Amino acid sequence: MSSNKMEDKMNKEREQELAEHLELELEQVGEMDLIDRIHEDKGNTGGTVYSCYFNVPEETPKEILEKKGWQIGDRVEVPC
Numbered sequence: 411m412s413s414n415k416m417e418d419k420m421n422k423e424r425e426q427e428l429a430e431h432l433e434l435e436l437e438q439v440g441e442m443d444l445i446d447r448i449h450e451d452k453g454n455t456g457g458t459v460y461s462c463y464f465n466v467p468e469e470t471p472k473e474i475l476e477k478k479g480w481q482i483g484d485r486v487e488v489p490c
Contacts, residue, residue, distance in 0.1 A: 421445050424445055425439045425440060425444070425445060427489065428444055428445075428488060431488055431489060432478070432486075432488070434474065434477075434478075438471070438474055441469075441471065442467060442469065442470055442474070443467070443469075444464055447464040447465070447467060448462050448463070448464050448488060449462065449463055449464065450462055450490065451463060459490055461487055461490065462487070462488050462489065462490040463485050463486060463487050463488060464485075464486055464488065465483055465484065465485055465486075466480045466481065466482055466483060466484045466486060467482070468482050470482065
């Protein structure tokens with residue numbers, strides 16, 4: 411399997427995990443482009459990953475904001 415196909419498969423699996431964790435449809439996670447928005451919180455040490463998160467993007471559909479009770483810019487913790 412080429413590295414691009416492997417990366418695509420890993421991204422699809424990650425999107426599925428996020429959809430389940432956030433209780434959203436897979437398509438909604440894809441619409442929000444969350445895979446590319448996830449950050450690692452390494453605290454002050456810069457080495458150990460304490461958590462992962464994303465900030466709710468401006469492009470988030472209104473129905474998702476209402477369903478989740480999010481506001482643009484909110485920090486949402488997700489599994490690493």
